[in-house]
Amino acid sequence: MNCPNCGAAVPPGSLSCRKCGGSVEAEAPARAATTGAPGPVQVVVNLGGSGPVVAAPAGPLKSKLAAGLLGIFLGAFGVHRFYLGYNALGTVMLLITLVTCFWGAIVTGIWGVVEGILILVGVLDHDAFGRPLQG
Secondary structure, eight states: OBOTTTOOBOOTTOSBOTTTOOBOOOHHHHHHHHHSSOOOOOEEEEOSTTSOEEEEOOSOOOBHHHHHHHHHHHGGGTHHHHHHTOHHHHHHHHHHHHHTTTTTHHHHHHHHHHHHHHHHHTSSOBOTTSOBOBO
16 A cells, blocks of 8 residues: 555554654545545644654644634633643643632733633634544
8 A cells, every 4th residue: 555645565464654653544535435435534643754653543633713812812711722632831831820829810811811812813713632622
């Protein structure tokens, strides 16, 4: 089997190309052709070069509107970052707010509003797994 992205040879049973890290799952189309319904979708993201390949959880894409509004209204607590899967940044924002007895919420609140606006206008347009935000 060859990679649909770069054309490199891929061993049978592999889910990703070792050369470019692209997804080469061929079972889902075959399963859809035999059952009439698509199988579960799994997105595979290469985190750079020959680094690790992380499988994104199957499921619906995250909403751009929800992420933006969470950033604007609850950004001081990092809720929008948790929603998009950036748990480390969400934890940092939450800890800054809590450890400073909410004085840090001035900084993280502004940070959250700016990120919320950037999400709504499309500058920040993907989640932690590289999947695009919906709508």
